[in-house]
Amino acid sequence: MLKTTAPAFGEPYRGKVREVYELDEETLGIVVTDRISAFDHIMKQAIPYKGQILNNLAAFSFDKVDDLVNTHIIDVPHPNVTIAKKCDPVPVEVVIRACLTGHAWRVYKSGKRELCGVKLPDGMVENEHFEEPILTPATKAKEGHDEDISEKEILDRGIVDEKIWAEIREKAFKVFERGRKVASEQGLILVDTKYEFGLYNGEVTLIDEVHTADSSRYFYSDGYEERLAKGEKQKQLSKEFLREWLMDHDFQGLEGQTLPDLPDEFRWEVFDRYAELFKELTGKQFEPTSTENFVKELPLIFEAYTL
Ligand SMILES: Nc1ncnc2c1ncn2[C@@H]1O[C@H](COP(=O)(O)OP(=O)(O)OP(=O)(O)O)[C@@H](O)[C@H]1O
Ligand SMILES: [Mg+2]
Structure with a gap:
């Protein structure tokens, strides 16, 4: 399991997947761990190398859209680490769907x-x-489940300023179109995705992650129409695999349900799915990097980016 302490840089914000260190007032050091969550619960066991796959998928996809939108990326100095512009997060999950x-x-x-x-x-x-x-x-709830909200309500309740929202929605659709294009060139369908935006010096900026297996669903294009016509399940490349396994083990994140342990064999199957998406989307084989010395390396990595 990836240990992520870097005491010289204070206590990180520990999200479900990422550990976010504040390197200075404008800069974040984000460590993407191997944790996996589903139904808003963090699984007790981690997925081998998931952090590296996810961080590199995000870096790949940020790069594909950075002519369309400001992104938070400053650098990706290690497979598990992103150095990012520290933004004021806009408290809305911007979900775009191409499919039902x-x-x-x-x-x-x-x-x-x-x-x-x-x-x-x-x-x-x-x-x-x-x-x-x-x-x-x-809505990006501070605790518990996120809730659906209409654009009208976002504006009526003053959750986001009207001008900023107009820019966010325009950018989100453009970034999604690009994501679909990149996916389709690789024989994949980008089904839906979730974006997070923030403000950096008042500028709308794409933050967190983009078009990854955690934030998006992909189908294989090959055979999609046939499966649709026959009412068959689509071939998915996403976290849906884990959600289905959990549901088969009587867990949907509801009260009174117990989180099952993920057996080792299954953890490697999930790894295979993440590595498969990485390969399908980027055209490159995922090569794991050892994290044996990560605890020692992390402060040195961070130091290079502090003022
Ligand atoms: N550039 C950025 N500036 C500010 N905040 C960011 C930036 N990039 C990501 N974040 C925030 O850092 C956190 C990343 O952690 P992670 O993805 O593990 O959290 P999460 O559990 O999905 O969400 P949350 O912790 O908000 O419930 C998120 O809260 C995300 O909004
Ligand atoms: Mg997140």
Whole structure:
């Protein structure tokens, strides 16, 4: 398990996946750990090398969109570490969906024809593409589950300034289009994704991670139409694999349910899925880097970026 202490740099903010150190007033040192979460719970066992895969996937994808949007990336000096601009996070998860999948499908199946203020046409089937991608934001709750919210409510409640929101939604759709293009060139469909934005010196900036296995769903393009027509499951490259395993083990994050242990064999299967997405999307084989000396290396890495 990746140990991430760097006492000289204070206590990090420990998110579900990332440990965020403040290197100075403008700079964050973000360590992407091997932790994995699902249904808002951190699993008791980590996934080997997941942090490296995720951090490198994010770096790859940030690079693909940085002509469209300001990104928080300053540098990626180690497979587990990103040095980033410290932004004021905008407290909204900016979710864009190309397909009727996951949460959107569950809402649709229950008979509703509106999601986050977006009207949904009748007669759609699971995993079908919308005519155009839709924006279905969620509030970034300090604790507990994120909740769906409409764009109108975001503005009415003053959660985000109108001008800033207009820029965020425009950027989000553009970045999503690019993500779809990058994916489709590799034979993948970008199904849906979640963006986080922040303000850096007042400028809208894409933060956290982008188009990774944790923040996005991908399908294989090959056979998508046939599977859709037959009502079969799609071939997924995402965390859905873990969610399904958990549901098979009676866990959906509901009260009274016990978080199951992830057996070693299954942890390596999850690793395989992450490595597969890395290979499919970047065209490169994932090569693990040893983290044996990470505790010693981390302060040295950070030092290079402090004022
Ligand atoms: N450039 C940035 N500036 C400020 N905050 C950032 C930046 N990049 C990421 N973050 C924040 O750092 C945290 C990353 O940790 P992680 O992804 O593990 O958190 P999480 O558990 O998903 O979310 P949270 O901790 O907010 O519930 C998130 O809260 C994210 O919003
Ligand atoms: Mg996160």
